[in-house]
Amino acid sequence: MEKETVTLTIDGKTATVPKGTNVVDAAKSVGIEIPIFCYHEKMLRLGCCRMCLVEVEKMPKLMTACTIDATEGMVVKNDTPKVVKGRQGVLEFTLLNHPLDCPVCDKGGECPLQDNTFNYGAGDTRMEFKRFNNVKKKELSPVITLDRERCIACQRCTTYSEVIEGDQALVMHNRGFHNDIGTFNDQPYDTRFSGNVVDICPVGALTNSIFRFQARTWDLDNAKTLCAHCGCNCNIEFGARENELMRVVSRQNDAVDDGWICDKGRFGYEFVSSKNRILEPGIRKDGEMNVASLDEACDETVSKLKTIIEEHGPKSVGFIGSPFASNEELYLYQKLMRLGVGTNNIDHKSYDDTPGLPVAHYDFTDIESSDLTVLIASDPTEELPILDLRIKKAVTRLNRNLIVLNDQKTLMDKYASLSLRYNVGSDGVALAGLAGAIADSLKQGEAPKVEKLEKTTGIKPNSFKDFAEKMIAAKKVCVIYNPAALTGNSVAIVKNLLSVLNQKPEGECGAIPAAPATNALGAMDMGILPDFYPGGVSLSDDSKIKEVWGESAPTEKGFTTCEMFEKAASGDLKALVVFRSNPIVDFPGGDKIEEALKKVEFLVAHDMLHTETTALAHVVIPSVGPGFDEGTTTNIGGRVQYRRKGLKAESFPDWRVLAKLLSGFEIEAKYLDSFTVTAELAKKVSGYEEIRRGSIQKEGKTRPAQASVNGKTPEVTSPDSIDGFKLRVSEKLFAKDKILESESALAHHFSEPKAILNSVDAKKLGIKSGDRVKVSSGNRGLSVEAEVEDSCNPGAVVVSNAGDEYRVLALIQDHNATVQVSKE
Amino acid sequence: MFAFTKESEEKIETILAKYPEERKMSALLPFLTLTQRQEGWVSPEAMVEIGKRLDVSPAYVQSVCSFYTMYFQYPAGKYIIRFCHNISCYLNGSDSLLDYLSKKLNVEVGGTTDDKKFSLIKEECLAECSAAPVMRVNDDYHVNLTKESIDKIIDSLK
Numbered sequence: 001m002e003k004e005t006v007t008l009t010i011d012g013k014t015a016t017v018p019k020g021t022n023v024v025d026a027a028k029s030v031g032i033e034i035p036i037f038c039y040h041e042k043m044l045r046l047g048c049c050r051m052c053l054v055e056v057e058k059m060p061k062l063m064t065a066c067t068i069d070a071t072e073g074m075v076v077k078n079d080t081p082k083v084v085k086g087r088q089g090v091l092e093f094t095l096l097n098h099p100l101d102c103p104v105c106d107k108g109g110e111c112p113l114q115d116n117t118f119n120y121g122a123g124d125t126r127m128e129f130k131r132f133n134n135v136k137k138k139e140l141s142p143v144i145t146l147d148r149e150r151c152i153a154c155q156r157c158t159t160y161s162e163v164i165e166g167d168q169a170l171v172m173h174n175r176g177f178h179n180d181i182g183t184f185n186d187q188p189y190d191t192r193f194s195g196n197v198v199d200i201c202p203v204g205a206l207t208n209s210i211f212r213f214q215a216r217t218w219d220l221d222n223a224k225t226l227c228a229h230c231g232c233n234c235n236i237e238f239g240a241r242e243n244e245l246m247r248v249v250s251r252q253n254d255a256v257d258d259g260w261i262c263d264k265g266r267f268g269y270e271f272v273s274s275k276n277r278i279l280e281p282g283i284r285k286d287g288e289m290n291v292a293s294l295d296e297a298c299d300e301t302v303s304k305l306k307t308i309i310e311e312h313g314p315k316s317v318g319f320i321g322s323p324f325a326s327n328e329e330l331y332l333y334q335k336l337m338r339l340g341v342g343t344n345n346i347d348h349k350s351y352d353d354t355p356g357l358p359v360a361h362y363d364f365t366d367i368e369s370s371d372l373t374v375l376i377a378s379d380p381t382e383e384l385p386i387l388d389l390r391i392k393k394a395v396t397r398l399n400r401n402l403i404v405l406n407d408q409k410t411l412m413d414k415y416a417s418l419s420l421r422y423n424v425g426s427d428g429v430a431l432a433g434l435a436g437a438i439a440d441s442l443k444q445g446e447a448p449k450v451e452k453l454e455k456t457t458g459i460k461p462n463s464f465k466d467f468a469e470k471m472i473a474a475k476k477v478c479v480i481y482n483p484a485a486l487t488g489n490s491v492a493i494v495k496n497l498l499s500v501l502n503q504k505p506e507g508e509c510g511a512i513p514a515a516p517a518t519n520a521l522g523a524m525d526m527g528i529l530p531d532f533y534p535g536g537v538s539l540s541d542d543s544k545i546k547e548v549w550g551e552s553a554p555t556e557k558g559f560t561t562c563e564m565f566e567k568a569a570s571g572d573l574k575a576l577v578v579f580r581s582n583p584i585v586d587f588p589g590g591d592k593i594e595e596a597l598k599k600v601e602f603l604v605a606h607d608m609l610h611t612e613t614t615a616l617a618h619v620v621i622p623s624v625g626p627g628f629d630e631g632t633t634t635n636i637g638g639r640v641q642y643r644r645k646g647l648k649a650e651s652f653p654d655w656r657v658l659a660k661l662l663s664g665f666e667i668e669a670k671y672l673d674s675f676t677v678t679a680e681l682a683k684k685v686s687g688y689e690e691i692r693r694g695s696i697q698k699e700g701k702t703r704p705a706q707a708s709v710n711g712k713t714p715e716v717t718s719p720d721s722i723d724g725f726k727l728r729v730s731e732k733l734f735a736k737d738k739i740l741e742s743e744s745a746l747a748h749h750f751s752e753p754k755a756i757l758n759s760v761d762a763k764k765l766g767i768k769s770g771d772r773v774k775v776s777s778g779n780r781g782l783s784v785e786a787e788v789e790d791s792c793n794p795g796a797v798v799v800s801n802a803g804d805e806y807r808v809l810a811l812i813q814d815h816n817a818t819v820q821v822s823k824e
Numbered sequence: 825m826f827a828f829t830k831e832s833e834e835k836i837e838t839i840l841a842k843y844p845e846e847r848k849m850s851a852l853l854p855f856l857t858l859t860q861r862q863e864g865w866v867s868p869e870a871m872v873e874i875g876k877r878l879d880v881s882p883a884y885v886q887s888v889c890s891f892y893t894m895y896f897q898y899p900a901g902k903y904i905i906r907f908c909h910n911i912s913c914y915l916n917g918s919d920s921l922l923d924y925l926s927k928k929l930n931v932e933v934g935g936t937t938d939d940k941k942f943s944l945i946k947e948e949c950l951a952e953c954s955a956a957p958v959m960r961v962n963d964d965y966h967v968n969l970t971k972e973s974i975d976k977i978i979d980s981l982k
Contacts (some may be wrong), residue, residue, distance in 0.1 A: 185868050185882075
């Protein structure tokens, strides 16, 4: 669809822009700068700072360029004496009470007010009286401090709070001479995205409390890198001074983050200097951990693994990778395991997932162009915050539709035109029911057969029909699903649903697999799977595997993580390499895993921080991790971007550790930097052919979608009826884990886990909100506060994964996640 | 705890009927006025309640409320005296009359008497210059003020 354009003249230059563009942006497109304060291209046009005054032919007075649309034949003048005088007047007025504390101001050096005054301001002021004094340090939240004297009342931050965040938390009180940026009743402004106001403030009024007075901006070494917290992979600038992290700011990439980052991405990087970091390799001798050199640790790992392989065969060795590591690290690890050790016992997750999609793999920008977004089992607000902003933008500003299918209430429900809630654990049946409803409406496609749909899922067949019809009626549909929140083989059913939907006669559809971890998609692409080689090559594709990986490449299906722990417990798995993963806390049923890990003859932990798992390891190798590492990651939209290092590490980067291990197994590993690994990976992994240093600059590069291999219609198993409650663990953005410790700047967000019960169940058990309840299973019990809210359907309890210390996932001890809830 | 009275609820129905459902936040000023008439001031609890009714955040309600100086964000007196001190009234001696009233009520300008009966507020033009000096007590205008007439008016207020 071609957009209508208009042509106008600005200072004699001709600009052709889409209809609806304002004059500021039109001027920008031909390289003419019109100064602004209040206008921000992602937000409303306010016209309240008056900085962008221009002269427009046939208009009697100066106009604000941000509020007027470019029209056909418009003649704009940006440099007439009238404009110059007007802007000087505006700036003189803006500066009446602005303090001259630039020498100590955090914004100094990158301040639009400084720049505009320098470029457009008068040399002097006519103001003869003293400036108005005001509060210099008003803490809006533990991470944001307001300097009221510096505020020029442009209202960018309040507009951001209203338009982008959508919760109107930050407002302008006492509009007029006494205006004051604040919240309701001076409550803290502590939303998930509050830090962005620091970036958009055009003066030094809103400051980052942690960065405040710590460094001058021009002294920072800024690394243009990626955030490593979630699967969005937002672009950030990592500002360091003398190898110490000073601050993180956003770096606009419209294809990913739209210019925003969440507070975890901005303030959650203290782990780079955590006391809990693993700094030196260690080898356990007679139960004691002894400091070793990296060479010693690698030699020990190689020789022990070789002995075990000789004695028990390669199948007795397993590898648990990390969905948080870079593609390069994961690629090298799978190479080590498959070609060095000779096993396919490789996995990185506790849920079922397979690479590839039967439909197009959509990117973030597709959400904006899709008429309908379908959110399945995903809670973007807590799991993938920028996805949350993207969906909000599509719904509130682009008039797109959102429908939700989930087992728990999320903040996204507010934006949905239809929101269905299936019983916890019945996701397979619900998805099959939806696929069936779509197939019925289309009169083609085959969906798994289900019985007792309403009884099992708690959703009426008619609602499924409405849901299906919305999906069919929309021209472009974007299905976002979270594989990590699905149980059993539900991922296969989602893919079946997608292939059924793909048969609709008109329009198009695509999907985004939205697993929360940083590089979950990359881990799948790099073949950290027991049944797929990198690039989604199935083990059954023998000839392709032999062609790419050589004759000795193993083609027998390996163990999944669950199977590895079972085999470790039974003594069949002798050695396990765990890379940046802490299964004891992060996988369901941690106690059994702990027991299993204790039985492993040789446990190698390659990690960034000390964890429950590294404590059991026989060899510990430090991994430098985000901030220090470099490599590519693949975000949920399939976009491959480059994560630069912002700090110099004292230990070796992971690719060098892996090169040592590979050499130990007589595999050539002459890598010079992470890009040489990328170059090798591009040759071996299908879909990554185009990924190289040059091609992933700027916006990154989307790797082509992989085709899905499972063609058969999957079977659905109804969930068992259980005696007790089904546990649904909900994710928390600011959880007190190893990454955000108790000293974190974000500690004010931490909360104890809560047990959220449906009102029906609560009534039966005689529980009220605020009561203490015990959620227990087996020998595990967790005493928490109850909250009665219909977050999930009756028969289940939602407990938030609020921190490592609570070990919420250890409550899951069977495949139904059965727990008992009792009043204390 | 704040709650709208039954009479207020009836008025709310009339107010909301004036605005389309998706533009109901336009009813914010009538709601604030209604609340102030009911309670004498707009408490934070009332702002939360208004926000819920109109689908706006309490912060937004507070920001609007704070723009209009005639809404009170603190408990004010039973009788709100708004005393004009603009040019016409000033030329007719409003400053000495305001002083007199302030001493009579034993309250500073801008304050509320200890018995919560009177709040004395200096006001810009009340748009009654032809009969200056002027003051407004709640909804009533009192014009051509003298010390004697002020005494009479105050004594008549129970």
